[in-house]
Amino acid sequence: MDLHQRDWLGWATLFAIALSVNSLRKRDMFDYGEQAGDQLLEQGTDQTQKLILNQSMFFFGGTYDTVYINTNGFLSVEEPKVESEYLGKMPASFGMIAVFLGDLDNSDGVGKVYYRQDSRPSMLLRTTDHISQAFPQDDEINPTHALIITWENVAAHGVPGRGDGLDRKRNTFQLVVASMASASYAILFYPREGLQYISTPVAGQSEPVHAGFSQGLVQAWYSWSSTQGPYYRIATDDEAETNSGRRGVWVYEIGTSPIFSSITPGQVTNLSPEEGIAGGQMESPRYPVVPEPPQPSYPEPTQPSYLEPIEPRYPEPVQPRYLEPVQPAQVVVVDEDDDLDVDVFAYNSETCSSNRQKCSSFADCKDYTNGYCCHCRPGFYGNGKDCVAEGKPQRMNGKVNGRVFVGNTPSPLEFSNNDLHSYVVANDGRAYVAISTIPAGLGPSLQPLSSLGGVIGWAFALEQPGYENGFSIIGGVFSRQAEVTFLPGNERLTIKQEFKGIDEHDHLVVSTELEGRLPEVPRGSTVQIDPYKEIYQYGSNLITSSSNRDYTVSLPDGSVQTKTYQWRQTITYQSCPNDEEVRAVQSTQQLSVDQIFVMYDSGNQLIRYAMSNKIGSIVSGPPEQNPCFTGRHGCDTNAACRPEEGIQFTCECSTGFTGDGRQCYDIDECREMTEICGSHAICNNQPGTFRCECMDSFQFASDGKTCVEVDRPIDHCQRGTNNCDIPERARCSYTGASAYICSCLSGFVGDGYTCQDVDECEQGRCHQDAVCYNSQGSFTCQCHPGFHGDGFQCTPGSPEHEKTQCERDRESIQVSSNTGSFSFFRPRPAVSQYVPTCNQHGAYEPTQCHGSIGQCWCVDGNGQEIPNTRTGPGQRPLCIDQGVIPPPIGPTTRPDVSPVAPGTHLLFAQSGKIEHIPLDGYSMNKGEAKALLHLPDRVAIAVAYDCVEKMVYWTDITGPSISKASLEGGDTISLVTTDLESPEGLAIDHLARLMFWTDSMKDRIEVAKLDGSQRHVLFDTDLVNPRPIVADPSYGRLYWADWNRDGPKIEMSNMDGTDRTVLVKDDLGLPNGLTYDPESQQLCWADAGTRKVQCMDPNGRNRRTIVEGIQYPFAIVSHGRNLYYTDWRREAVVAVDRTTDRETDEFLPQKRSRVYGIATTPTQCPQAYNYCSNNGGCSHLCLPRRGGFTCRCPDMVDGSCVERNL
Template identity: 25%
Template sequence: MLFLLFLYCTILLTTRSHGAELFEFGVEQGDQVLSFSNDSYAVTLDVPIIYFEESQNELFISSKGIVTFGKAADVTEMTDLDQERINAIAIFFAQNSAGKIFYRATSSDTNLLNDLTDKIRKNFPNRELSDFTALHAVVITWSNIEGEDAEQGLNEFQMVLVTDGMSSYVFLIYDQITWTGKNGHYAQAGLYCSDGRRETMVNSGTPNIRELVNLSNNQKEGTYIFRISGATPEDPRGTLVEDDYNYNDYEQDYDSDNEHKRQHKLLSEHCPTDPYRDQCPVECHVLTDDRGCSLCVCAQPPDLNKIEKKDDEMGKVVVPSQREEINVGPGESTTREALQEQDIRDKEPKPDDEGEGESKLIIPTESKNSESIDDIEGTALSCAIASKKVQPCSLHAKCNDYNPGYCCECLPGYYGNGEECLKDGEPQRINGGFEGVINGKEMDRTELHTYVMVEEGRSYTALSQIPPEIGRSLLLLNAIGSAMGWLFAKVVSSTSYNGFMLTGGLFNRTVNVHIGDRYMVTIKQQFSGRDIYHYFKAHMFISGTLPILMEGAEVIYSDHDEEYRREGPGFLRSYSSQMVTIKENGVETQMKLSTDQQIHYKECPFREFTKDPVVVIHVSRIHVVYDVEEHIVRYASANMATKRDSNIMIAPSGTDHHQLLHTNQQSLQQQQQQQYRNQEYHLQKENVENQRPPCTNCLQNACESGRHLCKSPNMICAPVERSYRCECVKGYQAEYDNDTELGWKCIDMNECERGEHKCNRNAICINLEGTFECRCADGYEGDGYHCRKVRVDGELENKRPLTGSGCLDHRDCHQWGECIFGRNGELGYCKCRGWYTGDGVHHCGPPTETEVKQVVIEDSNREQAGQTCGEYMCDVNAYCDSSSGSEQCECQKGYHGNGISCVPHFSDQKKPNATGDSGDISVGIGKICRSHDECGKHGNCVYNNELAVYRCICVPPYFSDGVNCVESKGGNNSSNEFLEGVSCNVINNCNTNADCIFEKNDRDESVYRCRCRPGFSGDGHRCTMTSLDNLPAYAVLGCDQLGNCDLNAVCVLDAYTGRHYCRCLDGFDGDGYMCETVRQNTLLPSLLPEPADAKTCREASDCHQNAHCVVRENSLDYFCECLPGYRGDGVTRCTAADDCTPGDEHACHKNAVCVFGEVERTYTCKCAQGFVDDGRQCVARHLTECNEQPGICHKNAQCVYSRDEGRHKCICKDGTTGDGYENCREEVKMHRCGECSSHARCMHDEADDSWRCRCMQGYIGNGHLCTLYTNCLDDRSLCDEHAECVPNEYGHYICNCHYGYHGNGRTCTPDSESREEAIFICRGMTIIERSVNPDLPGKQLIVVPHQIAVGIDFDCQEERIVWSDIAGHSILSASINGTNEQKFMDTVLKSPEGIAIDWSSRNVYYADSVKDEIGVASLDGKYYKTLINEGLVNPRALAIDLTDRYLYYSDWHRENPVIGRVRLDGTENSAFISTEVNLPNGLTVLLERRELCWVDAGLQHLSCIGLNGQNRRVVYAPLQYPFGLTVHNEQRFYWTDWSDNKIHSVSVNGDGYISFPATTGGSGRLYGLVSVPLRCKGVATACAVNNGGCEHLCLPGKIDVTCACPDNIDRC
């Protein structure tokens, strides 16, 4: 429900029986007393009431407290008015039983009319209504109204309708409300329109509607005034608020005549045509409306003869226009149908408003007949009457009478629009001027000449005196001459037509041409008809940017089709796209040209448009050339106007079957596209035939039965934009069939042959009608998608145990479980989420203790060792296992690896000692635990990545199952291995399958210790491989679940392994979990050699399909470069980058293996253990490593195994530096860490080779401030009522929201349907919510009196809207449904404009344009801090990059405009863009594309640039007055524009331009807007957990967080 009244007066705390004072009523005042009944009383109005922009002559008064227009309402039963489609005003619509209704209409009660006039002028002062005078009023009073229960009391209220003939208002006055309804049905109040627009009163339909007596919207309790003649009801408070935004600061940078143009546009667009011009008869009155528009209004039809006689004396004829409806007296008929049809046209969106930033051109009237026709066409005129004054049509045309006017039609042998007719086949000439600005260079006005051979459709256009540097570039603008080709195209079909047949040579044309990704030109042409020499006149102005072509360059166009679509009366639009070839110095390149044309012309309004709304111009034999000697650019082409379905499938002689098939497929695609146009025409024609306006919800009803052509079997109708298209259902594909209405039909698709199935490789695909079936092959069983080999005893391997009940929804399972859905509607089964175990239905929880056994391989498998297994060759110490349904290599007992390469568990040096001990101490995996207290005295509770559970592990030198730990008492070798008292960070004594980690020991001390890697178990000094056969299969958790990537890395999916891994960002190097800055090459650009085979490019289409077009570092040129995972020259070759294939035994050296390199991300050859080299050559390693000769290390070094190099090496100990062999010098370092918390340790961070304070286990914070970590296991009240306490993958117990809710667990919000395709827009006092679908109207979601909302953003975590208010000097927020409004910072800010939310850190950043500062505040408003207060002049918009932790801002520095960026903690403030910016306005960050985009109100561009500062591009131009900018799903941009107060949109690539209003009504400037994401985007910061350990503000930085001291806290 839209709340029209967000009332600013205080609700009285005391109960009142009476509210406002009613206007006088009763019989003594001349009122009629209406009978109290269920029937409505009809009243005919002497002066029409304008209601929702429509004139209403009749109203119906109901005793139920409602007044309807046009027809009576059925009020026998109470209905929900929000669902009704009626024109009505409900003052108190409710069931009642008795009372009196008084009514009077007056135009003579001067006291009443003067009182109403004063009230309206007082409450609507900014509407410039100083001339408003009430002419007519209707007073309706409901007195002593009893409810269904007479004991409830009496209600009394009054409605007053008032009008001056142009504007209408309503007064709703409540004197007394004692009852509101009964049995849950409460009174309703509001203003309702039949098309669904509505504004409801506050508390309508609730018991609190009684508060209307105490509230108001005009400072008088119980009284409400609304202007009801506009597109939406207007609250007087919308005019009382003074907008103190400094518009002059914004607009002074535009051209000085823009305001004049805007006012001219407003007047020309919105003021109706006065039917009498300046000659208003004496018996009529001139009225001026609230827009300043004047209109002559007559009570009776004037004497036309007197008017004509009077004007004859003045030398001109003036009569009412056909397009204006005048009042007629009794007995005179009006052509209501025709007028309604004209009203429909008038209400259609103006084509100019849909233009791509074009300025409205006034169509000239140089035609000899145009002025006379404009003056003479009138309501009462016919061809005969018009002919008495002037020749209405061409000499070669006939005049046809229509109702109510006339139109002209050319005679046979001639063509045109009737006002201008040309003889068939005669050549035509067009002369005119040409000027413009290209690439910043102004072109002086020169001449344009066109000669057209109409009989052949050939047109020749020449531009003279064009300088060479521009002339060569103009070869890319064939659109200059294409208008002439369209105008006089040869008509080859009886249903087609050319441009002259529509326009008569009198039209305006605007063209936007996009060339590649970087260039764009706007062409504006004005065709003004024929001059006295019978030549057509045209003027052209172009502006924009074009690529510079070399001398002698050629531009080659291929034949193509241009489609012109009539989108409304007098408005055409054409979209086309093609590739052109550019030859420069013998090298050919291709460039994409996209053209968007808009053509406005005059069309006779009285004749139904019966032609096909779409015509196709086939353009061929295109020739463009620049004459260097004469400095002339020439364009030539042949043009044919054809119908849409004229594609002919004829194979040329010599065409083989495959070529014909390819041609057929292309033609089928073209025909399907044209069939889509047919369908749209089908809808438009049906609308015309039924005399109804074009549907406003075609997207929903275009596919209703009988409205579409998709009637063939296996075909469906799919709504598309404002029409529909036919599609085959899934499992079917399109095939030609000329016998069908569409020319094609849907046949079965053989998924098996096409390979479009998902059958298991051990299954057979069987094609069925419309689908397919997978059946496991002999020897295998399963559902065809998963096939497992059958054992001899008939049992299946790894078969999932049944849970006893199936599921069809997640709610059928345990709250910590999920439903694994079945196929084809079959029941699925419940499975516990994550690493929880249980049946999924009755129980899901942490795993119980499970025995983990070592892999035991029977000797019988040894005979398969070394054999080929599937696609691979197994290691000699491996066997081939096919029990799982697929063959794979498995290492033998005592070995570990991937089966292709197997190595022993222990090195050869670990021999049994002299006492007979084997050295293979049995190390248990340990029991599952939740805390260290559950383990033994010498055990720790440690997370096992492979098992995804926490288990007890003994602390060295103890070993066992983690509960009963015994001290190792081995011989010398054992004691040397464990080195009791020496941690692994000093001596690297860990097993090769273990890592040295830092954690707490049994004495609560933090120490380094060895821990086995996933897949191995033990004490870290000895690690044995484990088997998971008796455990549930747990997927290895990737970074998409762990979120453990470095701050300078992203989590990506490896398509080969199906797992997510971390990858460092550009400019950083590492394994993704630790990334370091790449040192920049210090060579000069001239010293950096470019590859010899590198080829320059303009766009990706110039390169290989597995390559892209990128700019090289230290170079301004673009080159083709193979995509990651491919190698080649980027142009002719980009092949897979794998060095080897694992199944090819000859791919690598005999002493090497083919493995997948984690660093290379490809399969590469690596030498086996004991060998070294590049993998192609492997030689035995010499015994020179330190593990074999420890003496080669320096005394201050230790021998450490390097996994990157695959060998042992000498590394200097901490505190020393050197090569580890010859020297290890002591290094002098500053104090590593400063002021660490007592619960923290100083640790080294290898990412940037620095030392930082880190909180110890059990504590959380930034290392300087560590607080005891409290979890929900100890305090369940920490979780939201819609959340549960569950352990996460790190062993911490966290709050997890239930299904259907989202949040951090401590706060859970219901998933909202409003998040899908929604945008929020700031407009004055209101926040508007609307869909990105242009056909769905927006609505007022939030109204705050006196505010001016400017900046807006969305808190995706708590689903709240946050916006800035420059009038209230504050920041506000509300729930996504508009409730729970909150305000903060109102005592600190001056003029907050742009805002940006860090949803993870729970902060909001703001820009204050008066204080010239950028700051940050917590989203709860408790703390705030200024980040930048120097160097800013007029900060505007903000945008956040949560991946790199940057805040971007725009600054309207008049002399030095800039887009800057700063870290989220306020550091590293710098200018990001300082060139080619003028007035940078709205900003937005595309996180996935890694781009920053902005609108520039000075340059009138929408531009983007990579976040690395490269690949800058202009997305769309020209814009007009852009303000806010947002992006939806990184697919489409949306921006607000002050020139028309509409929303404009293009795709991220700059095509598909559309525009639409924010709401169906309302006015005022549009400011910021934001698109609502379906989910939170960006990388969570360290502040997300326990506020980063900060007491006040937690600000994320480049690597760590900063606990900032707020400005409103004295000491921190």
């Protein structure tokens, strides 16, 4: 590109940004300044500040713990060069995020550069909001760290002014880098009034500023040289007005781990509804931090401000990642009693001395005349049984079941165990609710029912003076039944909810049932619920309420319908009947609900609700102005607002947090109070609290806090820790508990602890015409010469030996060899007569050969040839003796792994290791699961197994490499280490001794020998994201899946690359896992997009769904009637029975992290004909195909190589 083109491109870039900021203002950026906790960069024209990050940042393919902030409008991942090396010379030679890169100046005291690291929930919720709106299809957004950098009023260096600095043009812009466990995002803000120039002087010429992402110089893998890495330029590369749905806000995924492909811009190029309003007068929700005088953060109720289609993220509908001890899960939460399953409200005449443990850990027990009651301590609220810290955000989790008719449909929609997750910011009354796996036929019609999960809004509503929310009065154990009548159609729906208190994870637990009929809301419609008021009437252990609610349905055709429903509910609970000092509770209170947001996310099958809740008087009066009662106080989400006179207030961090109230930080009790959990316990810090967990072999005593040693039954017979004599002489019999009995085997005498051989020959056990031979534990009798019999009975004469089937066949052939008429084995070549081989016992040898034609084959116990086992001259097949049990193939001990029982095992990969689970039939023996291989600093993706040499193979994307190790121990062996980028799928052909793999970065499929030599690329076209690959050695076939989001497909070919065919392309989303079962000849896959497991035959017929509604499968393997798949969200190995089409079991590894590839270790190799026996006579690669094989040359070949088809 010449200079003129480069200048034009740069001007176009910033001109596009300048046009895009029509509605973004400075106040819409993240809060900044010293009052927000920011630090200042030194003043100057080229100042750099090194910053060590509290959490790693992912950028392109790298992980960085240190960054550099520069005056010139950029953030770099290495110390920047002098500005003459990069200004006007982009892309730079070092990695950088160019937010507004130019020759900038803040030395005049007006311009400033602020920066801070922030992990407060309010900030993280806001970053989640922006990222989720830009990437609406991504459902795993959960940032845990944010870096916020703001360039305020920075001027262009070298631009003259009148001297006081007031007439200089100045720019204000902001960068927020949000990071989570496996990805980082950049959010860039360009406010409307913040961009006054788009070029700066460089070397005497006006150079346009740059905005984009530069990887810098990249080391080439094949030499010591470096090449320029990718450079992604904002706006010109996007060719859009926005990528986040909001003018002036640009969002990018800038790095992922362990797999990275490219910088990914936000997907929403259309403006959200409020952005489309001329002039952009709508205000965004505020996230206050700066202690300014209270300002309204929401517009009037007639014009709700929350129009953005994504609220701050809800807890994902997955199983919680709680650390559980290896021993039976007995965990105590310090701020809640763990014994919540009992009837906590069954008060009796007992005293506190024997019932103190029934109160919350943050409550005091008080004795009264008729019994005891529990009262929350200062700083906490609740009913004494359940107490939570004032100001602390609260969560609610549970399951939803239902049977609901929609519209006039004659059949109901039924759903079971759908996840409900809710989150409420207690100090401002804002509640968020999400329900997962709601089918598209029901989801739109559920939108009007915001109160389905909004009960948490009442429970933790913002309290007005003299009034209390639901949790303060009744705690967390109650029943709720609501009757909903829709007008004018009189459809009725019943909602039943059981609230079961706060669990050990500090979450309120609820179960919900829906029954009835809903009026249909057409798909694609949006629903707006008007603010409403609901009067609650409080009686003895009973609360009732009712209200009428109006809502508006905007149909896809643009028409609007206004509808109403009547809501009546009853809440029952049990108060403490012994309290003689019952506090006065207002008999009537009014719940005011506004800022209501509802949305059905059809892509993720989620229904979302959000609302603001206040509890107060039913009598209208002047509105409260104190920010503590309006919720507009700016306190941290983990702080309580304390009202003072007038509009004065203070912020106080919740129990378990420290700070000034506007910024609160978790107290690490485990570090500050090292002995807090006592002996034999492990302290696990949690936000606002901590948990004590007993070490291995210990469990909690009755007090729920002291860890005592576990007296578990031990089967000393199985463990081999008994005192019985050796197994050759004695038997150990387990009798329960830790007891056992020792007894001598037959042929030995003693007490079982010491056994001696019995000399049966002294007892005259043999016939008088036989000789006796004594042995350890036994004896034998043999007739004298001239006699025959079994030694116990001997008669004169020669013995008559009864011939076996093999001996009779062999004798028959020998007798009839002159006629050549024997034809027992069919088909057989008629070259010469075949004579079967018998072993010393007269049985058929498992391997039979015909010497005249040079062929060998396997036979069963009856001498019948096993199909597809015949080999050519000079080769002998691998035959298993059908008359004996084959020795089991299974993991054996490595130096760092405990021995395991023989048999079939599941192998699966996690970051840093490969584990195995023994299989008892089709059941996972979870108690014996152990680590097989430890791979520090490695991420193993695919796992495969060679049943011949008992080797496990795996791909590693951090190397990247392909390696193997023996299950019998030994070191790991690297096989392929070059010309790889992201090997993600691996398959083994145990017959032809080949391995096949996919590389999703190079977009190709390769084959090589099992030692990694003779590599050959089979396919490198029409591939976008190839991942799983499986082999069928019996027929020389390969199957693989490509999860290309724009065109996912499953393909098939011969192993030599011929006959490539697309098997499946319809109804696919993200086919991550693939497996082939040679016994049933079924090809099965797990799809993380459609959330289904499906199977079909290898010809593309008889496709059927095994299970659906799963979460995020990664890999899958077949074993008998079962399928086993790994799931990223559940972080588990899941078993599926193909015969019943249901999940039957789940294994949760001790280390809770993503699980990747999975494979089995069969007890014997599948029998099949080996087309490539003796390498097929090929000079290099022998690649099987159906009915034959092909000789292929490797891509890098030394010397001569011959290719041919046979």
